[in-house]
Amino acid sequence: MSKLQNAIVGGVRTVLGRVPASWLPGGTPDPIIQKRATLGTQQPRIDGPDKVRGAARFAAEVPMANLLHAAFVHSTVARGKIAELDVSAAEAAPGVALVMTYRNAPKMSVPPAIGITNLKAAGNHTLPVMQDAEIRWNGQAVAVILAETREQAEHAATLVRIRYNAAQSRTRFKDGKKDASTPDSILIERNRVDKGNASKKLAEAAYKIDAVYRTPWQNHNPIEPHAATIAWQDGQLIVHDATQMIHATAGSLAKVFGLKEADVFVSSPFVGGGFGAKGMWDHQILGAAAAKLAGRPVRVMLSRASMHRLVGGRTQTEQRVALGASADGKLTALLHHGYATKPRHSICDEGFSLTGRSLYASASFDIVQHHVDLDLLANSFMRAPGETPGTFAIECAMDELAHQLGMDPVELRRRNVASCDPISGAPHSQSATMTAYDLGAERIGWARRAPAPRARRDGEWLVGMGCAGGTFPFARMPGTSARITLDARGQAHVASAAHEMGMGTATVQRQHAADRLGLPLDSVSVTIGDSRLPFASFAGGSSQTASLGAAISAASGKLAAELLRLAGNDTPLAGLRASDVEFADSGLRSIDEPSRHESFASIFRRSGHKDLSVTGESGPPLEMLKFSMHSTSAIFCQLRVSEVTGEIRIDRLVGAFDCGRILNTKTATSQFKGGMIMGLGMALTEETLLDERSGRIMSTSLADYHVPVHLDVPEIDVLWTDIPDPRTPMGARGIGEIGTTGVAAAVANAVFNATGIRVRDLPITLDKLAFNQTPEKREAISPPEFP
Amino acid sequence: MTITINGSDYPVPLDSRVSLLDMLRERLGLTGTKLGCNQGACGACTVLLDGERVLSCLTLAAQAEGRDVLTIEGLQGADGSLHPLQKAFIEHDGLQCGYCTPGQICSAIAMARELRRGDPSHVTANLAAGPEGPTREEIRERMSGNLCRCGAHNGIVEAIEEMLGGEPA
Ligand code: FES
Ligand code: FES
Numbered sequence: 020m021s022k023l024q025n026a027i028v029g030g031v032r033t034v035l036g037r038v039p040a041s042w043l044p045g046g047t048p049d050p051i052i053q054k055r056a057t058l059g060t061q062q063p064r065i066d067g068p069d070k071v072r073g074a075a076r077f078a079a080e081v082p083m084a085n086l087l088h089a090a091f092v093h094s095t096v097a098r099g100k101i102a103e104l105d106v107s108a109a110e111a112a113p114g115v116a117l118v119m120t121y122r123n124a125p126k127m128s129v130p131p132a133i134g135i136t137n138l139k140a141a142g143n144h145t146l147p148v149m150q151d152a153e154i155r156w157n158g159q160a161v162a163v164i165l166a167e168t169r170e171q172a173e174h175a176a177t178l179v180r181i182r183y184n185a186a187q188s189r190t191r192f193k194d195g196k197k198d199a200s201t202p203d204s205i206l207i208e209r210n211r212v213d214k215g216n217a218s219k220k221l222a223e224a225a226y227k228i229d230a231v232y233r234t235p236w237q238n239h240n241p242i243e244p245h246a247a248t249i250a251w252q253d254g255q256l257i258v259h260d261a262t263q264m265i266h267a268t269a270g271s272l273a274k275v276f277g278l279k280e281a282d283v284f285v286s287s288p289f290v291g292g293g294f295g296a297k298g299m300w301d302h303q304i305l306g307a308a309a310a311k312l313a314g315r316p317v318r319v320m321l322s323r324a325s326m327h328r329l330v331g332g333r334t335q336t337e338q339r340v341a342l343g344a345s346a347d348g349k350l351t352a353l354l355h356h357g358y359a360t361k362p363r364h365s366i367c368d369e370g371f372s373l374t375g376r377s378l379y380a381s382a383s384f385d386i387v388q389h390h391v392d393l394d395l396l397a398n399s400f401m402r403a404p405g406e407t408p409g410t411f412a413i414e415c416a417m418d419e420l421a422h423q424l425g426m427d428p429v430e431l432r433r434r435n436v437a438s439c440d441p442i443s444g445a446p447h448s449q450s451a452t453m454t455a456y457d458l459g460a461e462r463i464g465w466a467r468r469a470p471a472p473r474a475r476r477d478g479e480w481l482v483g484m485g486c487a488g489g490t491f492p493f494a495r496m497p498g499t500s501a502r503i504t505l506d507a508r509g510q511a512h513v514a515s516a517a518h519e520m521g522m523g524t525a526t527v528q529r530q531h532a533a534d535r536l537g538l539p540l541d542s543v544s545v546t547i548g549d550s551r552l553p554f555a556s557f558a559g560g561s562s563q564t565a566s567l568g569a570a571i572s573a574a575s576g577k578l579a580a581e582l583l584r585l586a587g588n589d590t591p592l593a594g595l596r597a598s599d600v601e602f603a604d605s606g607l608r609s610i611d612e613p614s615r616h617e618s619f620a621s622i623f624r625r626s627g628h629k630d631l632s633v634t635g636e637s638g639p640p641l642e643m644l645k646f647s648m649h650s651t652s653a654i655f656c657q658l659r660v661s662e663v664t665g666e667i668r669i670d671r672l673v674g675a676f677d678c679g680r681i682l683n684t685k686t687a688t689s690q691f692k693g694g695m696i697m698g699l700g701m702a703l704t705e706e707t708l709l710d711e712r713s714g715r716i717m718s719t720s721l722a723d724y725h726v727p728v729h730l731d732v733p734e735i736d737v738l739w740t741d742i743p744d745p746r747t748p749m750g751a752r753g754i755g756e757i758g759t760t761g762v763a764a765a766v767a768n769a770v771f772n773a774t775g776i777r778v779r780d781l782p783i784t785l786d787k788l789a790f791n792q793t794p795e796k797r798e799a800i801s802p803p804e805f806p
Numbered sequence: 807m808t809i810t811i812n813g814s815d816y817p818v819p820l821d822s823r824v825s826l827l828d829m830l831r832e833r834l835g836l837t838g839t840k841l842g843c844n845q846g847a848c849g850a851c852t853v854l855l856d857g858e859r860v861l862s863c864l865t866l867a868a869q870a871e872g873r874d875v876l877t878i879e880g881l882q883g884a885d886g887s888l889h890p891l892q893k894a895f896i897e898h899d900g901l902q903c904g905y906c907t908p909g910q911i912c913s914a915i916a917m918a919r920e921l922r923r924g925d926p927s928h929v930t931a932n933l934a935a936g937p938e939g940p941t942r943e944e945i946r947e948r949m950s951g952n953l954c955r956c957g958a959h960n961g962i963v964e965a966i967e968e969m970l971g972g973e974p975a
Contacts, residue, residue, distance in 0.1 A: 064896065071908075073877075239955075323847075720845060729952070732960065
């Protein structure tokens with residue numbers, strides 16, 4: 020991102036800094052915080068019965084006549100050109116209807132890139148899709164086969180013969196670091212922060228840590244593969260997709276194929292797990308192109324291997340964290356420098372360097388990140404992008420500092436926790452991070468932890484405890500809209516093109532609408548999941564609940580005004596304005612004189628209307644620029660490490676969260692746990708293996724890429740402060756990503772407490788701990804650190 | 807030359823390469839059984855073959871000839887009422903996106919039978935004596951072939967415990 024963007028964001032922030040908070044969205048706390056009926060209770064998922072029956076319909080399950088099945092052929096070199104291409108055997112194979120390559124693919128524009136200024140763009144990279152003979156990464160799709168059955172398509176894909184003229188490629192992280200670029204900004208933040216002469220303060224510090232932390236490439240690996248059922252009908256493109264970006268995918272496909280937006284229909288009522296991966300990648304574009312050429316509908320369901328070659332993951336990082344502190348533990352310097360792989364054609368910033376800007380009130384900061392341009396598949400956002408690798412580095416370094424100081428790690432955080440934004444000085448909207456620490460510490464029994472490493476043992480097992488903090492910024496997206504339709508029987512229906520991939524979107528917003536409109540829960544229904552519904556932004560950045568919540572809240576305000584208009588003068592509400600009334604008991608009443616009430620049924624009866632429909636929209640999120648708004652957490656872990664084999668067994672995991680109000684205790688608990696389990700995978704097993712010589716991903720199956728299984732997952736405790744954020748809809752901040760942040764550091768810190776061995780490169784696999792390694796032996800075999 | 811699926815007979819597909827999974831999903835429209843990896847690594851495609859759990863992606867349809875297949879669609883009562891385990895999954899929130907769910911449920915039903923029969927597992931202390939009962943450890947070990955990326959593991963294990971009537975270990 021650009022210098023211009025820095026200037027604009029900086030300018031708006033300066034202006035907003037002087038504007039009274041009461042003028043901004045969230046200026047007065049959302050009244051629903053005080054009058055909740057169903058919000059805050061535990062409600063089962065409304066789609067639970069369909070899901071346990073296997074009746075929830077996913078993208079690859081939409082029935083369609085005359086369907087063809089797709090398979091992909093992937094390049095085997097990272098750079099170069101297709102020199103020879105022979106598709107004759109594939110075309111002649113039984114059942115094959117089409118072989119599409121760059122030679123016969125239709126003309127298609129490059130998809131518009133995801134960005135904050137265009138919410139209808141979904142492109143994860145800026146490369147042309149199958150338009151020329153050029154190869155840009157190892158694994159790029161070079162041919163698409165359509166056949167009557169999946170078996171036939173996959174077989175024919177093996178018959179395509181290609182010879183490449185390979186060119187010099189850059190696929191080694193170490194080489195790429197030498198000419199890494201330094202962008203002006205990371206997401207919407209200025210990249211370089213230099214405040215208070217950090218290098219000098221570090222040099223002078225009585226206590227200091229200076230270490231390098233590494234996190235590998237990881238893949239989301241949702242259990243539902245990427246899939247789409249695609250048809251062209253009368254010039255319109257219909258895509259039943261698995262996506263967390265419904266409208267953005269529709270808008271992007273319209274651009275790619277030169278269609279009007281209204282002529283693209285995208286539906287995605289259920290997504291079998293997304294975590295950032297289920298956006299728009301080449302498979303939807305190629306599936307639509309092939310369907311157009313073949314003149315028949317197409318089903319795409321990527322194999323695990325194709326998923327790894329076409330859908331990007333969380334990128335590799337290498338981060339130096341240096342902390343300086345005085346004897347009382349106060350941070351005098353925080354330096355966070357490092358590298359993330361981001362190919363030039365890639366859109367997503369892995370903003371690990373944002374983490375250290377919000378957590379601690381250091382006296383000085385020096386923060387910058389560099390991007391390594393390699394010839395690889397574009398990287399992508401994966402659950403809690405930026406903060407997940409960022410908290411691993413910062414929170415391990417804090418643990419190392421606590422050890423050096425001989426101070427309890429929780430106490431070290433208490434002495435440094437920020438009371439406002441440490442860089443800009445912006446006030447917190449709400450923050451109670453240390454309350455979360457205290458809750459978590461009590462639950463796990465932190466007082467029992469032995470401060471010295473390698474002090475507790477149980478047979479061959481070394482026992483340890485560790486903690487770490489997590490953080491993720493609040494986000495509310497503008498433009499997300501919701502339509503409320505209220506009928507004469509007092510039934511409300513909410514509609515929006517929002518997404519369900521396991522968060523319980525419809526379940527929670529039904530609670531919200533019921534409370535907002537003063538209706539019982541069973542008088543409200545919610546429809547989400549396709550592009551004919553009112554616009555909704557993507558489900559990402561933990562923003563959907565706040566965005567949709569703001570839209571429903573805005574719509575309810577319009578609804579009140581419309582109802583007053585219908586009510587006319589012959590009503591107990593006569594003379595009141597929308598701001599004078601509130602929804603209650605299936606009707607409207609005066610805020611000041613609650614006895615002035617009229618039911619919806621009565622208003623509709625008198626006016627003769629059958630129903631009323633209004634649409635509200637989430638406005639510009641100015642509160643995000645005025646306040647420092649973050650969900651935070653404290654993660655505690657107790658584990659054992661076998662001295663012989665190096666195996667790690669997680670015995671307990673506790674997450675205490677400060678995320679504003681919790682809206683549905685049942686689904687929120689699950690979402691927190693899910694995030695934490697992804698953090699466990701990051702800590703212990705997950706790593707996408709890249710052959711750096713060829714740029715080829717080697718771990719392209721679930722047998723090679725290890726996600727946590729039942730036996731890896733202990734009973735997890737989840738706690739929350741439940742303090743409302745007065746600046747957000749419903750008093751809630753995001754909970755989808757925060758669970759993952761901090762977990763890997765808590766595990767690494769517990770491993771250090773158990774063994775005395777500090778592992779700074781993830782994942783913490785057995786080889787890093789096995790065979791009676793002691794801290795001294797381990798240091799001796801460690802690779803040399805940062806150049 | 808038929809396969810009995812949820813009580814009805816279907817002809818064995820002529821193409822001998824067709825997996826039981828593809829037969830169910832693509833030919834019969836029984837899409838409750840999920841495809842997660844198509845290579846035996848995720849468990850999403852688990853169905854019961856003569857009461858034992860199998861990965862339908864690694865089972866040829868032809869192997870099921872003359873045998874009884876039970877899928878998630880066959881689990882509910884004739885009146886559409888949910889199986890007790892299905893209810894327990896909702897109650898304990900043993901699901902998020904719901905994609906691994908049918909496989910988890912089918913797998914757990916067969917696993918209960920393995921436990922009752924006394925089949926030992928990797929975590930069984932005494933192989934000859936068999937499992938000590940439906941402990942959490944035994945359930946976790948035996949369900950480890952069913953991946954869940956949403957992280958519904960705790961709820962899944964609690965739901966299975968409820969079905970088995972076991973006390974939390
Ligand atoms: S689809 Fe059969 S095990 Fe994954
Ligand atoms: S509920 Fe989504 S994979 Fe298990």
